Amino acid sequence: MGNILTISPHAFRGFVAVTVPLVALLALFALAVVGVAARRAPWVGSVVYGGTATVCAVVALWAGFALAGRSGAETITLPMGLPWIGAHLRADGLSAFFLLVVNFGGVTASLFGWGYERAQAGGHGSGHGHGDSGPVLPFFPLFLAGMSLVLLADDAFTFLVSWEFMSLTSWLLVLSTHREPDTSEAARLYLIMASAGTACLLLAFGLLASGAGDYQFDAIRQHAPTAGAAAMVVLLILLGAGSKAGLVPLHVWLPLAHPAAPSHVSALMSGVMTKVAIYAMVRVLFDLLGEPVWWWGGALMIVGAVTAVMGVLYALMQDDVKRLLAxxxxxxxxxxxxxxxxxxxxxxxxxxxxxALALSAALLHVVNHSLFKSLLFFVAGAILTATGSRDLNRLGGLIHRMPVTAVLALIGAAAISALPPLNGFVGEWLLFQAILNAPALPEWSLKIGIAVVGAAVALAAALAAACFVRLYGIAFLGRPRSPEAAGAGEVGVAMQAGMMIPAVLCVVLGVLPTFVIRLFEPAVRAMVEAGPFDDRSYQPWIWLAPTSAIGNSYNGLIMLAAIAALSIPLVLVIHRWASDKVRWSIAWGCGHVEPDPTALSQYSASSFAQPIRRAFGGTVFNAQDRVEMPEPGDTRPARLTVRWTDPAWAYLFTPIRSAVNWLADRADVLQFLTIRSYLTLMFTALVVVLALVAVVRS
Known part of the structure; x- marks a missing residue:
């Protein structure tokens, strides 16, 4: 019956499999109600953030045990959703893995957010009372609930409703800083892109369900679409999920919306929400769409390569810390x-x-990015709390004023730069192992194309290292570039703990990556119908051996020991023979006889990026440097103005906006028609729809 909870087909096991995350969702909704009802109470922040952290920790532990125990997948049907159909929820290996990622991110974001909100209110930390805090309490647990519900959905209707709920709650979190000058525009653009992405997903699931006549994922799996419909689904998934993930050229909202949100929400949006979009891609392309065609992967590689290179070039152009991270x-x-x-x-x-090796690299990078990107957004929040600024050109010298944050920021910067033995290196190393196996493919076009993609990945990795050397060097080294940076102090214990947890895991997963790889092995095995590693039983657990015959192996402990063995003697030698006494000297003044003792003589963020901007920006971004140099004797300051244009805006979205405005102006006359004209239009539209249905059915 439609109003009774039904459980299929192994009732008790299926109910238990989804009970923990289902109860957790109800608890997150209850915490949102508490956030609204007691929003002015002094204890409400502690209750909401503490409760959210506890709920997310329970779900993360449940997901970890489910993955370690290799538990099966069962489906339950709730009496809600479409009539006579209900809402189907399912927790298999893939959804359990992403639930682990999402909810672990929720734990650290809740911990950091609790301390961050207290610091912004003036209770802790050495901040100046400035920041991006806002009324986030009611929507913070709802955002996490929406992401978890997307991962549990087992029919198209529940998936799309959950997806839209996730988008709306994150939009409200962005709007929580509506007093900031650019927030309203960022939120508006985010809502437009989210709505367009949901529309694409709606069409994709419509095509998938049309063959089966059923919205349930199990029914869709049993009826593969035709080649033409499958091609349309691939395109629509790239547009729908890609817009949420930030694929170029659908990325335009991301550098605006992610920095506009509070820092712990930015960490969730960049480090976690984008992974829900990756889950949607994996679920549809590997699970629901049937046997793949090689060009599906070719299209993803082309889009991914362009996105990787363009994304890091965008980051190198930014002076705002949070926009750079976005x-x-x-x-x-x-x-x-x-x-x-x-x-x-x-x-x-x-x-x-x-x-399986390539998919393992993707899922490992999902974990790694969620850790070091959350860490770096927390660092950005700590910097904002301590200095009241996100502008790199107003920072500097923070390593002496925020020593704990500086060490944790260095770990995050090294991890995202793919330096061994941290987790970012392991993920990209595993990806290159898959790239180096391209000769196993029969098509020469794929062999050559994958080699080009590998070169793009290497270029992106090198530019990412330059980007985060720039970020860390300008923000933490040198002398303070503003009074706010000079007066900064370390943040509170809760914020430090929120940063320390992902920082420690960046090291642990870099040294011992096989632990997390074995957790998502069931998901990989199910998606590609094979085990990710050959002869694993013959390998010690500390070794990562992608294949038995092709490729290399990796041992994080040996890597760590080798780095320590080379670094420690080098440091001792330098300190013994090169720095055995203090020496004082005048700093080099860039050729001037009397060096400028102020911080203005240091490298700025713009000057650091200038060589790369001139090498790439002139072609890609139409970047232009304008120098205003006064004549000798003129007391006006010299000025450097940098202008560049995002090609996605110039060649795609600006023409679309102009076309929409033109159509809106033409359609404006419709509001002045008579009733007879409206009835005629409605009748014509009905005839056209019926004709289209007849053509499709024939």
């Missing part, structure tokens, strides 16, 4: 999509072991 997310999403494309290509070529 643009870096674009680059990392591009790397993940490249790995997904490789997995599809190898799966279509009936090379399941290497397909």
């Amino acid at each position: 643009c870096s997310t674009i680059e990392n999403i591009g790397v993940i999509v490249i790995a997904l494309g490789l997995a599809l290509v190898f799966k279509a070529s009936h090379t399941p072991v290497i397909a």
Whole structure:
């Protein structure tokens, strides 16, 4: 019956499999109610953030145990949703893995957010009372509930409703800083892009369900669409999920909306929400769409390569710390999509072991990026709390004033730069192992194309290292460039703990990556119908061996020991023979006889990026440097003005906006028609729709 909860087909096991996350969702909704009802109470922040952290920790532990125990997947049907259909929820290996990622991010964001809100209110930390805090309490647990519900959905209707709920709650979180000058425009653009993405997903699931006549995922799996419909689904998924993930050229909202949100919400949006979009791609392309065709993966690799290179170039152009981190997310999403494309290509070529290797690289980078990007956004929040500024050109010298944050920021910067032995290196190393297996493919076009994609990944990795050397060097080293930076102090214990947890895991997963890889092995095995590693039983657990015959192996402990063995003697030698006494000297003054003792003589963020901007920006971004140099004797300051244009705006969205405005002006006359004219239009529209239905059915 429609109003009774039904459980299929192994009732008790299925109910238990989804009970924990289902109860957690109800608890998050209850915390949102508490946030609204007691919004003025002094204890409400502690209750909401503490409760959210506890709920997310329970779900993360449940997901970890479910993955470690290799539990099966069961479906339950709730008496809600479409009539006579209900809402289907399912927790399999893939959804459990992403639930672990989402809810672990919720734990650290809740912990940091609790301390962050207290610091913004003046209770803790050494901040100046400035920041991006706002009324986020009611929507913070709802945002996490929406993301978790997307991962549990087992029918198209529940998936789309959950997806839209996730988008709306994150939009409200962005709007929580509506007093900031650019927030309203960022929120408006985000809502437009989110709505367009949902429309594309709606059409994609419509095509998937049309063959089966059923919105349930199990029914969709049993009825593969035609080649033409499958091609449309691939395109629509790239548009729908890609707009949420930030694929170029659908990325335009991300550098505006992610920085506009409070810092712990930015960490969730960049580090976690984008992974829900990756989940949608994996669920549809690897699970629901049937046997893949090689060009699906080729399309993903092309889009991913462009996204990775363009994303890091966007980041190098930014002086705002949070906007830089948001643009870096674009680059990392591009790397993940490249790995997904490789997995599809190898799966279509009936090379399941290497397909599993590529998919493992994608999922490992999902975990890694969620950790170091959350850490870096927390660092940005700590800097904002301590200085009241996100402008790199107003920072500097923070390593002496915020020593704990500086060490944690260095770990995050090194991890995202893919330096060994941190987790970012392991993820990209595994991706290159899959790229190096391209000769196993039969098509020469794919062999050459994957080599080009590998070069793009290497370029993106090198530029990412330059980007975060710039970020860390300008923000933490040198002398303070503003009074706010000079007066900064370390943030509170809660914020430090929120940063320390992902920082420690960046090190642990870099040294011992096989632990997390074995957790998502069931998901990989199910998606490519093969085990991700050959002869694993013959390998010690500390070794990461992608394949038995092709590729290399990796041991994080040996890597760590080798780095320590080389670094420690080098440091001792330098301190013994090169720095055995203090020496004082006048700093080099760039050729001037008397060096300028002020902070203005230091490298700025703009000057650091100038060589790369001139090498790439003139072609890609139409970047132009304008120098205003007064004549000798003129007391006006010299000024450097940098202008550049995002090609996505110039060639895609600006023409679309102009076309929409033109159509709106033409359609404006419709509001002045008579009733007879309106009835005629409605009748004509009905005839056209019926004709289209007749053509489709025939």
